[in-house]
Amino acid sequence: MSSVRTFMLTLSLPRKHGLSLLSPQSSSIGFRSFRRSYVAASSSAFANENREFVIVGGGNAAGYAARTFVEHDMANGRLCIVSKEAYAPYERPALTKGYLFPLDKKPARLPGFHTCVGSGGERQTPDWYKEKGIEMFYEDPVTGIDIEKQTLRTNSGKQLKYGSLIIATGCTASRFPDKIGGNLSGVHYVRDVADADSLISSLEKARKVVVVGGGYIGMEIAAAAVGWKLDTTIIFPEKHLLPRLFTPSLSKRYEELYQENGVKFLKGASIKNLEAGSGGRIAAVKLEDGSAIEADTVIIGIGAKPAVGPFERLGLNTNVGGIQVDGQFRTSAPGIFAIGDVAAFPLKMYDRVARVEHVDHARRSAQHCIKALLSAQTRMYDYLPYFYSRVFEYEGSPRKVWWQFYGDNVGETVEIGNFDPKIATFWVDSGKLKGVLLESGSTEEFELLPKLARSRPSVDKAKLQNASSVEEALNIARTSLQV
Incomplete structure (x- = not known):
């Protein structure tokens, strides 16, 4: 099994950009069909504790599910959302991108990125939920469920009886154990607005920043720290950036870009513990080899766990x-x-089971689920894996970076382009084009990627390798669609 294939069988990425895939197996899970009798809800501000539809969670999936209920005219007086957050659902990718920019770089702020603006829809602010007759319980996470009695219990003691329940609880950040300094002042994890606000407060006073993790979160936060003109180091145990997706040569291109922006790398390193200074705040990251990296702010980006x-x-x-x-x-x-x-x-097109931590899947799964619940739709979810990142997008940045990937990163790779600014990587397996990544493409070029990944056309690998430019390589791939 190739190293790329191994990646796709074990991958678990953070939030908005993650994917876990299981080895090929039957996607018949043995769920029994059913028709659910709804609990009637009062349309007059819920006079009792019965709710026809309840969504648990306050992230992207919850926001897009709410919009789908509204589109089917099934929200007003019928839908309730229970969230542990203090805010209406918002587009979480902003938190490690535009939200962390310095104030003079015009950072993103609520209500600017409430769902569903990320996909071109109407911004769903708290007033939107009120206008649509959707009941919201903020800062009141669910602590228990009685499946037989169709009842939820919340932290405040509420007992909510539901007809249909949609769980959209997302993930929680993987943390360093407290015993090695994971809870020290100045050590941050980014999953929500409160986390991002806390990090910004540290960045405003920081001098030396250490980012732990060479994945999406690490790359995005390090790029944001550059905007603050801070001494920034990325530490990770792997040999190169984002090994779960990037090839070594592709990683090298991005590492050089980060180094040009002043970011230092410490690769293949293992952390022993985080050390506090005299005031109890993080002072250094101590490595297993006995060396230490001075830091007054540390951000941990080592993945996430599903919030079951x-x-x-x-x-x-x-x-x-x-x-x-x-x-x-x-x-x-x-x-x-x-x-x-x-x-x-079930990831239908690859015949295996997946868990995808990405905003695109959050949106699409919510829409598919609610349409199936409220209509006669019986079509199975057919998702095409998609990942992207955008970094260095703040004002004054010498170069804004935006790449997209579609498909499955299996087989051999063909890399075209010199990263000035474009580069493309194609994954070819048994003569079929299985996946493609493009940096700095045009709108038309980016629109081609999902067509290629979905169709998986036969492609002449030699022709791709001999292409003189990214544009020529994409034209070769485009022609393969017609064949």
């Missing part, structure tokens, strides 16, 4: 994590669904 909380009884997938669902996001319990990061679902 009180829902473990519904059945977890032991390989990719998360709650097991079928192609319509039904769990093993009638009337209960799971969407977004927390759902382990």
